Amino acid sequence: MSQSEQRMRETLQELPSGLLGSGSVPETQQQSLPETQQQSSLGQQAVEAKNAQKTELQGRQTSGKYTLNDFHILRTLGTGSFGRVHLVRSNHNGRFYAMKVLKKRTIVKLKQVEHTNDERRMLSIVSHPFIIRMWGTFQDAEQVFMIMDYIEGGELFSLLRKSQRFPNPVAKFYAAEVCLALEYLHAHEIIYRDLKPENVLLDKNGHVKITDFGFAKYVPDVTFTLCGTPDYIAPEVVSTKPYNKSVDWWSFGILIFEMLAGYTPFYDSNTMKTYENILNAQLQFPPFFHADVQDLLSQLITRDLSKRLGNLQNGSEDVKNHPWFSEVVWEKLLCRNIETPYEPPVHAGQGDTSQYDRYPEEENSYGAEGDDPHHDLFAEF
C-alpha cells in the first residue's frame, strides 16, 4: 500500500503512553479514501434534497448567532473523524459557507470534548489572511455546527498528489504563507498541532487557508496531550515529553519535505515503525533537494529542541531569515500581494466545488430535538 493510500486523513486522537515499550499499535481513526468514482448521482441528489428539506423544517435557536434554518445544505466537502463538512448556502445573503458538523456522541466517546470546545474557542479569536474564518456556531440535540468561509480551491494535499511533488519555488511559496500563519498563532500562544497538507486549503486565487483547529490549543507554557497525525508528529510528542510550539516547527519541516519529495521522511506502512523512525531514524534527503533546503530542514526536523529553528530565542524570525526563504518579501506576502504559483480552476464562481472529491451523502438527523444528555458539555456552541 502506498503512503498516499494509507495516510489519507489518518488523524490520531490519542497515543497510549509508554508507546514504544508497549509494542501495541496505537489506535487511529482511519477514514476511507475519498470516492471520486462514479457514485449514483441520482441517489446522491435525493439524499441531498431530503436533508435540505429537513433542515428548513427543523432548525432551532441555540446560543450561537445562527440556526440551521439560516442555511440550505448542499453537498459534502469532506469527512473527518467525528462528522463531516458540508457546503451550505445562506438563506439570507445567498453566499456559500462551509458547515462543519460534529456528532456529540462520537466526540464524547473519543474523549474529544475539550478539543472540540478548544477548536471553537480558537477559531473564534483568530483573524489572519492565511487562516480560515469562522462566522458562528450552534448545536442541536445530537451535533454541534460551525459555520466557516467556504474555500473553493481544495486541499493542498490533492494538488500535491496530482503533481506528485512541487518544484522548489512552489513549495517555498506555500511554506512561506504557512510560516506566517504559524507565526501569528504562536504570537497568540496557540499551538496548532495538526499541520499537514490535508489541512491546508487553497482559496480561489491560490493562497493558503489553514483549516481544522481540532487540536489547536491556547498553551502559554507546556502541554502533554498526545495528538496529531502519525507522519507529522514531533519526537517530543511521541515520547510523551512536555512540549509547546516546537511541535509545529517540526511538522512545518515535514510539510516542506513532503511538498518537495512527494513523501514524508519517516513514513512506514506500520504506524509503530513510523514512530520509531521519528525517534531514531536518520533524516535522508533525495538528491534533488537544494543545499539550502537541506540545511533548513536539518534545523527544523531536529530532535534537539535547543537547536530547532522556530523554537529558539528569535522564534519565527530565524525561520524567515533562513537562506531558503531569502527571496520572500514577507510584508508583501502577508498582504497577499505576491502572485500565486497556481490558480485553482474554479470557473463557476463562489459555490464551485470542482476541486473537492465527492463523498457518499448520508441521511442526517440535523435539527434533532429531544433529550440531549451532552448539552452542558458544549454550552458555548
Ligand SMILES: Nc1ncnc2c1ncn2[C@@H]1O[C@H](COP(=O)(O)OP(=O)(O)OP(=O)(O)O)[C@@H](O)[C@H]1O
Ligand atoms: N472551510 C472549508 N472550506 C472548504 N472545505 C473545507 C473547509 N473546512 C474543511 N473542509 C474540507 O473538509 C475536510 C475535513 O475537515 P476537517 O479537517 O476540519 O474535519 P475533521 O473532522 O477535523 O477532520 P480530521 O479527522 O482529519 O481531523 C477538509 O480536509 C477539507 O477537505
